[in-house]
Amino acid sequence: MMTKNTNILPSNLTKLHNGEEELRQKALGIITADKRLQLHLTAIESVMDLADIFRQLDTNDENLKVTQILAMRTFNAFAASLKLALSGYNQNSAMILRDVLETVFLLSLFAGDRTQIERWRLADKKTRMKEFSPVKVREKLDLRDGLTSKRRAEIYELFSELASHPTMKSDYMMRPQKDGDAVIGPFMEATALEAVISEMGRLAVQVGELINAIIPATWALAIPTRLAFSLQKRDWLATFYPDAIFKSS
Template sequence: MTKGQNVIPSNLASLHGGEEQLREKALGIIAGDQRLRLHLAIVEAAMDLANIFRQFDTADEDLKVAQVLGMRTFNAFGASLKLALSGYHQNSALILRDVLEIVFLLTLFSGDRALIERWRLADKRARMKEFSPVKVREVLDARDGFTSKRRAEMYELFSELAGHPTMKSAWMMRPQKDGDAVIGPFMEATALEAVISEMGRLAVQVGEQINAFLPADWTSGLPSRLAFAQHKRDWLSIFYPAARN
C-alpha cells in the first residue's frame, strides 16, 4: 500500500479531487482577466512585505506586536486565496473580515504608537473597552474626520455575507444570483471576482500600514517596499485612477 493511501475517507478524498478541479477552472478565469491578476499581484506584494517585516530584528516589544499582526495577514491572505480558488467563496470572505479588523488596528497603531503598549498590556475588560472592533472604527473615523461610516459598513458587509448565519449569507452559497444555494464548493466567475477584488483592496491597505512601520533606513526591506509601491501604482491606475500618486 502506498504511504498515505486510504488515510482519509473516500468521500473526503473525492471532495479534495473536486476542489483541485475547481482550482484549475479558477486559474483559467484569472488568466483571462487582467484585473484579477492585478489584485493577486498586490496581494503577493503585501504578503512579501509582511514576510520581510517579520525578519527585522528588534528588541522593541511594541514593534514586535506590529510584526505579529503583519504575519497574521500573511497567513490570512494565503488561507483566503486557497479557499477562493477551491470554490469556498463564503469561507474565503470570512477570513478577509479578519484582515479588515487587523488593518483597522494597524492603522490605529501607526497613528499613535503609544497605543500599542496599552493594547498588549490590557486585560480583557480594558481591551474590549478601548480596542473592540467598533471602538477602533469609531476612533479612526473621529481622527480622520470621516462621517460616512464607511469602515462600519465594510465590516458589517463581511459579517452579514460571511461572518454570521443570516439570510443574506446564503447569497454566497449560490452559483447563480437567483438560483438555489448549493452544498460544497463551486466555481463561478462573479463570485471569484468579488472575493479576489476585496482581497486586492485589503492588500493595498495592509501594505500601506506595514510600510508605515518598516524603518526607512533598513536597506534589506527596500526591494520589497519598492516592489509594493510599483504594484500599488499599477493597481491604482486601473481601479482608482484619480487617486494615483
C-alpha cells in the same frame, strides 16, 4: 521498504479534495482570461512578501513585535483566503477577509499613534473590550480622520452579514446564480470569484501601505521589497483608482 499510504482520508473526503482541485484549475482559467484579477493577485503576493520581510526584522522593541505579528497574521489570512477562493468556498474566503479588515483597522490605529500599541499590548480583557473592540477602533479612526460617514462600519457590517454570521443574507454567497438555490460544498462561478479576489486585492493594498509605514525607514534589507510593493501599488491604483494617481502626482 515501506510504501506510503495514499488512502488515509475516507473516500468521500478524497472525492471532495479532488473536486476542489478541479475547481482550482477552473478558477485559474478564469484568472488567466482576466488581467484585472491577475493584477489583484500580484498585489496580494507583493504584500505577502512585505509581511514576510517585516517578520525578519530583528528587534527588541516589544511594540514593534506586536505589529510584526499582526502583519504575519495577514500573511496567513491572505494565503488561506486565496486557497479557499480558488477551491470554490467564497463565503469562507470572505469570512477570513473580515479578519483582515479588522486587522487593517487595528494596524491603522497603531501606525497613526504608536502609544496605542503598548496600551493594547498590556491591556486586560475589560480594558481591551472597552477601548479596542472592533467598534471602538473604528470610532477612534473615524474621529482621527474627521469622518462622519461611518463607511468603515458599513464595510465591516457587510462582511459580517454576507460571510461571518449565519444571517439570511449569508446564503447569497452559497448560490452559484443570484436567484438560484444555495448549494452544499464548493462551486466555481466567475462573478463570485471576481468579487472575492477584488476585495482581497483592495485589502492587500491597505495592509501593504500600513506595513510600509511601520517598517523602520533605515532598515536596508527591506528596501527592495518596499520598492517592489510601491511600484505594484502604483500599477494597481492606476488601473482601479486612476483619480487617486492623478491627485497624488
